[in-house]
Amino acid sequence: MPATAEAVRAFRERLALPGLIDVHTHFMPERVLAKVWDHFDAVGPLTGVAWPITYRHEEEERVALLRDFGVIAFTSMLYPHKPAMAAWLNSWAADFAARTPDCLHTATFFPEDGVAAYVRQAVEGGARVFKAHLQVGGYDPNDERLDPVWGLLAEAGIPIVVHCGSGPVPGPYTGPGPVGRLLARHPRLPLVVAHMGMPEYADFLDLADRYREVRLDTTMAFTDFAERLTGFPAGDRGRLADLGDRILLGTDFPNIPYPYEHQLDALDRLGLGDDWLRAVCHDNAARLFGLRGPGPA
Structure with a gap:
């Protein structure tokens, strides 16, 4: 898609960026990703809006596309929807990171017996970011089996990207309440709220105001697609500037129903300035993950 690559390159060059750091991209075992794509193919009846996958390509081509876009570090966000799945996903993700040096080694977990042991194993194996999906997993982040996990990750300072907002469809433990209770018990937890907490934007901004280690990723937020579903409140735009050091670029690549550059355009048209x-798009994530120069070394 040369037009996309050219548009993203122009964006980077205008800002004099060494590259983009995208903290919310999905790579997972092919049969798992196929099921995720099947879900998005069927999500239209739930949301009333069709969700075509723009980058439905083989893994090698998807990695090449991100590199062509100038993404110098990205993640392999993956997540279980049932017990006895997370450890296997972590094994796959460790192998993917080993053969994909620009991917930040990603891991995940589920509230189940043995979770603390395999999370510790992932941390000791070099995991740099975790993914938790409260909507798909359908679990309470305050499940007592996860207490040692949150404590370990808080102590290690390893970020956890958490889908905890109620978009596109609410779950039993989505919304600010469960995560708010979690943060009250683990106030130093480096939690990254996926999708800016869509649609409970203001509530999750409140949590970021309250807890210094809470960040938010931009995944799908402010795009035309998301604005049709649930618009970001205009009155809270100034808060994005106030929290400008704790907002991270995320896109949901490849599972997005529009070209990659549209996420960048959506951020640009907020009018918050080039420094923001x-x-x-780079500096906040580079500082969070200790990245120096190109790639996650």
């Missing part, structure tokens, strides 16, 4: 864009 540089921080969001």
Whole structure:
């Protein structure tokens, strides 16, 4: 898609960025990803809006596309929907990170017996970011089996990208309540709220105001697609500037129903300035993950 690559390159060059750091991209075992794509193919009846996958390509081509876009570090967000799945996903993700040096080694977990042991194993194996999906997993982040996991990750300072907002469809433990209770018990937890907490934007901004280690990723937020579903409140736009050092670029690549550059355009048209864009698209994540120069070394 040369037009996309050219558009993203122009965005980077205008901001004099060494590259983009995208903290919310999905790579997972092919049969798991196929089921995720089947879900998005069927999500239209739930949301009333069709969700075509723009980058439905083989893994090698998807990695090449991100590199062509100038993404110098990205993640392999993956997540279980049932017990006895997370450890296997972590094994796959460790192998993917080993053969994909620009991917930040990603891991996940589920409230189940043995979770603390395999999370510790992932941390000791070099995991740099975790993914928790409260909507798909359908679990309470305050499940007592997860207490040692949250404590370990808080102590290690390893970020956890958590889908905890109620978009596109609410779950039994989505919304600010469960995560708010979690943060009250683990206030130093480096939690990254996926999708800016869509649609409970203001509530999750409140949590970021309250807890210094809470960040938010931009995944799908502010795009035309998301604005049709649930618009970001205009009155809270100034809060994005106030929290400009704790907002991270995320896109949901490849599972997005529009070209990659549209996420960047959506951020640009917020009108918060080039310094804000540089921080969001590179500097904040580089500082969080200790990245120096190109790639996650």
